[in-house]
Amino acid sequence: MKIAVIGSGYVGLVTGTCLAEVGHTVVCVDLDEHKIKMLRDAKSPIYEPGLEALIRQNVGHNRLSFTTILEDALKGAEVAFIAVGTPEGEDGSADLRFVRAVAKSIGEVCSGNLLTIVKSTVPVGTCDLVDNIIVETLKSRNAKHRVTVGSNPEFLKEGAAINDFLHPERIVAGVTNEQDADTLRELYTVFVIDDPSKLFIVDRRSSELIKYGSNSMLATRISFMNELARLCEKVGADIDSVRRGMGSDSRIGRKFLWAGPGYGGSCFPKDVAALIQTGDQYGVSMDILKSVTTANETQKKHSALKIINHFGGKLTGKTVAIWGLTFKPGTDDVRDSPALTIINMLLDTGAKVMAHDPQGQANFSREIGSKKNLSYVDAAYDAVQNADALVLITEWAEYKRPNFDRIGNLMRTKNIFDLRNQWSFSSTKKIGFHYECIGRNDDKILPMTNLK
Numbered sequence: 001m002k003i004a005v006i007g008s009g010y011v012g013l014v015t016g017t018c019l020a021e022v023g024h025t026v027v028c029v030d031l032d033e034h035k036i037k038m039l040r041d042a043k044s045p046i047y048e049p050g051l052e053a054l055i056r057q058n059v060g061h062n063r064l065s066f067t068t069i070l071e072d073a074l075k076g077a078e079v080a081f082i083a084v085g086t087p088e089g090e091d092g093s094a095d096l097r098f099v100r101a102v103a104k105s106i107g108e109v110c111s112g113n114l115l116t117i118v119k120s121t122v123p124v125g126t127c128d129l130v131d132n133i134i135v136e137t138l139k140s141r142n143a144k145h146r147v148t149v150g151s152n153p154e155f156l157k158e159g160a161a162i163n164d165f166l167h168p169e170r171i172v173a174g175v176t177n178e179q180d181a182d183t184l185r186e187l188y189t190v191f192v193i194d195d196p197s198k199l200f201i202v203d204r205r206s207s208e209l210i211k212y213g214s215n216s217m218l219a220t221r222i223s224f225m226n227e228l229a230r231l232c233e234k235v236g237a238d239i240d241s242v243r244r245g246m247g248s249d250s251r252i253g254r255k256f257l258w259a260g261p262g263y264g265g266s267c268f269p270k271d272v273a274a275l276i277q278t279g280d281q282y283g284v285s286m287d288i289l290k291s292v293t294t295a296n297e298t299q300k301k302h303s304a305l306k307i308i309n310h311f312g313g314k315l316t317g318k319t320v321a322i323w324g325l326t327f328k329p330g331t332d333d334v335r336d337s338p339a340l341t342i343i344n345m346l347l348d349t350g351a352k353v354m355a356h357d358p359q360g361q362a363n364f365s366r367e368i369g370s371k372k373n374l375s376y377v378d379a380a381y382d383a384v385q386n387a388d389a390l391v392l393i394t395e396w397a398e399y400k401r402p403n404f405d406r407i408g409n410l411m412r413t414k415n416i417f418d419l420r421n422q423w424s425f426s427s428t429k430k431i432g433f434h435y436e437c438i439g440r441n442d443d444k445i446l447p448m449t450n451l452k
């Protein structure tokens, strides 16, 4: 099949590359000339494990190419994916500017029948909107092509995106007619050959809502566990034990129960906000999600306050080493990373911050902007040199088992704030560290008088 993918970011690029990998001829489009130039040289503009090798391979086999010109990409294409960004607008709703623009361009330049698939995460009803824009634009130039619109939200996880796309747990598609359903089956059955029932074909509105429902449910689990972790800190319980005990119940399951510094990334915060907005728009107040958002903001601040309070509320003259800036390991994506809130709070209370991240430093420095007291180092251990505190924000593999003796020798004062619960009281305390984490206590049993 000849396929166009419009928007060559984290989702579009992985989609296009994986579809080429199974034999389709794919043209990826982007407005960003620098991105397209890099891609034409078979270089990935984003960090995603395995992606660059797969791009190189498929470019080499002439199945994958790149352009800034939509008209060229649509020539002879049977299917076009829309995979542009849908960032959070000022009121929390999804900003559909890029989706609308692409729909209009498709109507203006498409030269044959086409199934347009909206892969971007979009609020309920957006496929209807895209449909209308394309139909009206075609009409205005008297074009008679049959252009239909389907929904196909993406569920890949950055850091594991290739595997998620090639071996999905499920694929969701929303269509309005049987012909489009058949095209989607033809496109996707290859990825669910082990169990074709993993491909759900539903109506467009349900498909759109499945994506928001899924991300909001996951964000809810995280916020709930973070709230429980804050309670654990007060009552002397251990969030890891609580997590294991809860997760053993098959009705609850073990995934997405990790306490940490709050969720972030390019999806959860904006998707929760957009679902709240959709609810408001239709008169259904999404009260649970409103609390989820508040709890997440509280958790980010709570994490920063652990450090600030330890030093008596002021960090003037203190140097804080940060390990990890991205919202999770395995990506260079820093959009809405908890590190942004935490580092800003540390800087605002007078700290000097030395930051390290294996992949995210360039994006982070662009996102947070230039800050007088924030600098970056290329090696993790350089960050802790003469530091008064080490804060672990993202659990990259290289941070998981550090040499605490070496860290202790390099630091000015030995304080560790482990916001991902990767280390233990025992391994850090024996070297003389003050150690704090999220929702775990140092084996101390609270006196009975505290237990009312």
Ligand SMILES: NC(=O)c1ccc[n+]([C@@H]2O[C@H](COP(=O)([O-])OP(=O)(O)OC[C@H]3O[C@@H](n4cnc5c(N)ncnc54)[C@H](O)[C@@H]3O)[C@@H](O)[C@H]2O)c1
Pocket: 006, 007, 008, 009, 010, 011, 012, 029, 030, 031, 032, 035, 083, 084, 085, 086, 098, 101, 102, 119, 120, 121, 122, 154, 155, 156, 157, 158, 266, 267
């Ligand atoms: N990143 C993820 O992990 C993830 C996962 C699932 C779903 N999504 C959803 O997928 C969508 C895309 O997310 P992303 O992270 O890939 O975004 P991104 O910002 O990485 O990529 C979007 C790309 O679209 C390009 N673009 C914008 N307007 C264009 C136009 N008119 N023509 C051609 N290209 C254009 C931009 O230049 C950019 O390269 C969003 O709706 C997001 O919510 C993202």
